[in-house]
Amino acid sequence: MALPALGLDPWSLLGLFLFQLLQLLLPTTTAGGGGQGPMPRVRYYAGDERRALSFFHQKGLQDFDTLLLSGDGNTLYVGAREAILALDIQDPGVPRLKNMIPWPASDRKKSECAFKKKSNETQCFNFIRVLVSYNVTHLYTCGTFAFSPACTFIELQDSYLLPISEDKVMEGKGQSPFDPAHKHTAVLVDGMLYSGTMNNFLGSEPILMRTLGSQPVLKTDNFLRWLHHDASFVAAIPSTQVVYFFFEETASEFDFFERLHTSRVARVCKNDVGGEKLLQKKWTTFLKAQLLCTQPGQLPFNVIRHAVLLPADSPTAPHIYAVFTSQWQVGGTRSSAVCAFSFLDIERVFKGKYKELNKETSRWTTYRGPETNPRPGSCSVGPSSDKALTFMKDHFLMDEQVVGTPLLVKSGVEYTRLAVETAQGLDGHSHLVMYLGTTTGSLHKAVVSGDSSAHLVEEIQLFPDPEPVRNLQLAPTQGAVFVGFSGGVWRVPRANCSVYESCVDCVLARDPHCAWDPESRTCCLLSAPNLNSWKQDMERGNPEWACASGPMSRSLRPQSRPQIIKEVLAVPNSILELPCPHLSALASYYWSHGPAAVPEASSTVYNGSLLLI
Known part of the structure; x- marks a missing residue:
């Protein structure tokens, strides 16, 4: 039995599976990554008036x-x-x-x-x-x-x-799935549609296809098994000469005791015209490689859910950001990760060695034979010989993995969608901002600063009852994120600066869209990066440094409000709720009666409120 090449040596992998078994027997919240991961500083429950949202729906419509x-x-x-x-x-x-x-x-x-x-x-x-x-x-x-x-x-x-x-309605086979439950992707490039979907009624024939435009219609060859029959496509991203497809499938190169999912990136050339005799109307430049998103010493996040491109000024600087989950559920909860992959690393792997299938042993090994000209996957112009095409159709799997950088690992959460942008802070640096939808209907806003690790600014529960976020669309000019789900579309302003009532709270939020204006004494939406008097500290979130030149004093927070005594009427044999909204989920809150804390035996706390029975 061969152990899968997951970026770990066999003994480490065996240890991880023993660790997985142990975690199933012990109470824990860890799944694939260490600990809970970053906690959202502010949580808004469905209907919270502090987070103004807009909702569109149309009677009679859904999905x-x-x-x-x-x-x-x-x-x-x-x-x-x-x-x-x-x-x-x-x-x-x-x-x-x-x-x-x-x-x-x-x-x-x-x-x-x-x-x-x-x-x-x-x-x-x-x-x-x-x-x-x-x-x-x-x-x-x-x-x-x-x-x-x-x-x-x-x-x-x-x-x-x-x-x-x-x-004017045309057949859409190979462009749209048959089953609405099947994942799919499509992107229009230079008037041509590149799509990844299921190509039959049974959902057992995945296909990568090019249609429309002046170029020949091309598709993957199902007989050659370039794709496993359960391939599930999540994104298609164009580059200068190629189009990348991101998907997950069962890994056929691993001989393992359970079905192993793996995440992939595949590549086809835009100028591919197919073969003349061999590979007619088929891709002649198809290659695929494994994507690896993992933390050292932990089980990998091997199931990709979504991927997006963040363009950059330099052609070598763009990165792909992708959301992953793990097929292994450890400690009773699932977890998610966001990993970044550079175009340079992806292209380096596609220029490297191939794997080939040994037909006698039915095992995949590294190809060590002579190079062909042109090499498989090359976007060279001109027809290839039958010998070169024969080699190409059997050498489509790259030997090396594309290793990503984990930016965010969060247990107890399954992310479904991702949208990214950059925001310039007062320090002049650009900060990566990620909006993440979950399977339970939450939207997370995460920010990555200079240390390459993310912190969660806020969590917004969009729906009273859990249901998955199906799509995200960032609208930068409108300053909003649009969330598609079964019943309509939410409009979510990308920042909620006014909720922070002091310089301390504004700086501690570490939201690049927000800064403290000392003149108006409000936390404001950052509209220009050259507001020298405004206060912000994205790297450290240190209000003592940002809000005052000397040691921080209590005066940096708003003056204590006059103590308000509210009288409430308690009806016998009923439940009385005393609300206490939490400004920060990272702070500690407790209820007290006189000088002492209320013992938990006599109280129940729900969403910060004290329930007196």
């Missing part, structure tokens, strides 16, 4: 899964179940519906779907899965169309959606 921001940043296009909407988001309040066009699956397709034993209550509809900007006058969209994928162009008129003509 607001697909979000697209217009080029000018003023319109949000939303793909819902059997409809596409255009929302005006220029005003800071609730997004305004500009117009909506229906695109339901036909009655015939719905009947066929139900006949094939699919649910006519939850599955046999047209779930919008692809929504991209084709040009200034058209969008391109695809949907599941009751397990019979379809695509069409949508004409725009002053950002309004014009109705869809039935005679």
Whole structure:
């Protein structure tokens, strides 16, 4: 039995699995990473008036899964179940519906779907899965169309959606999944759609495909097993010459006692035209490599959930940020991690050695033979020989892993989506800001400063009842994050500076969007980086240094408010709630009666409130 190459030696890996078994027997909250991870400094529960949110919903519609921001940043296009909407988001309040066009699956397709034993209550509809900007006058969209994928162009008129003509609807196989539960990805590059999805009704044939545009239609070869049949795609990101696909699948190169998931990055060249005899209408530049997101001495986070690109001024500086979970549940909870991968590291691995399958032993080993010209995956222009193509189709797996840098590890949380941006602080440095959606309907705002570790500024519980965040769309010009979920779209302002009532609290927040204005004595949204009198300390969060030139005194906080005595009427045999909102989840709070703390035996604390029974 060969142990999988997870970046650990066999004895360390064996020790980790023994550690995993031990953790299942002992009470703990650790899962894949050490400890709980950073705690959000401020928590807002659903409906908390301190965190003003706006909510859009439309009667009769659900599954607001697909979000697209217009080029000018003023319109949000939303793909819902059997409809596409255009929302005006220029005003800071609730997004305004500009117009909506229906695109339901036909009655015939719905009947066929139900006949094939699919649910006519939850599955046999047209779930919008692809929504991209084709040009200034058209969008391109695809949907599941009751397990019979379809695509069409949508004409725009002053950002309004014009109705869809039935005679312009095209087959969408290979562009949209059949099953709305299957993950997928698509990106439009130079007028061509690169998609990763399931290509059959059963959901057993994954495909990476290029359609539209002037180039030949190309796809992966299912017979050559470039992809495992359970591959699940989460992102497609273009670069100068290539398009990267991010996905997870069962690792066929490992001979292990349980099915091992692994995260991958695959690459195809934009100028690929397919082979002339071999690999006709197939990719001739397909390569894939393993992504590794782990902390030293811990089990890896091996299941990728989402990935995004953060562009940079330098062509060598861009990074991919990805959210991972682990297939192993340790201590009764799951955990998540955010890892960063540089383009330089990804390209270095794709220029390295390959693995090859030994057909006699059915094991994958490092290829040590002579190099071919052109080498597999090369974006060289011109046809390749049959000999070179034969070598290419068998040498698609890279030997080395792409190792990421863990920025955030959090136990007890499963992240589903990620959006990133940079924010310039008063110190002139750019700070990475991450917005993370969870399976339970929370939105986390995390900031990475100079030490490459993240701190959580806040946690916002969006829904009273847990349900997953399905999509995130950052709208920088509007200063907001839009959250898609089953019942509508939330508009979340990316900062909530006014909740911090003193210089101390404002600085301790370490939010690059917020700074303390000593003149107005308020924590304000940072609108310009050259406000010399404003106070902020992103690196250390030290209010003693930022808020005063000398030692910090209590006067830096607001003057103590006059003690207010409230009389409440207690009814016998009832529960009386005494509220106490928490400004910081990192501080310690307790209830007291007179000079002594209230013993827990006589009280119950729920969300900071004291419940007297």
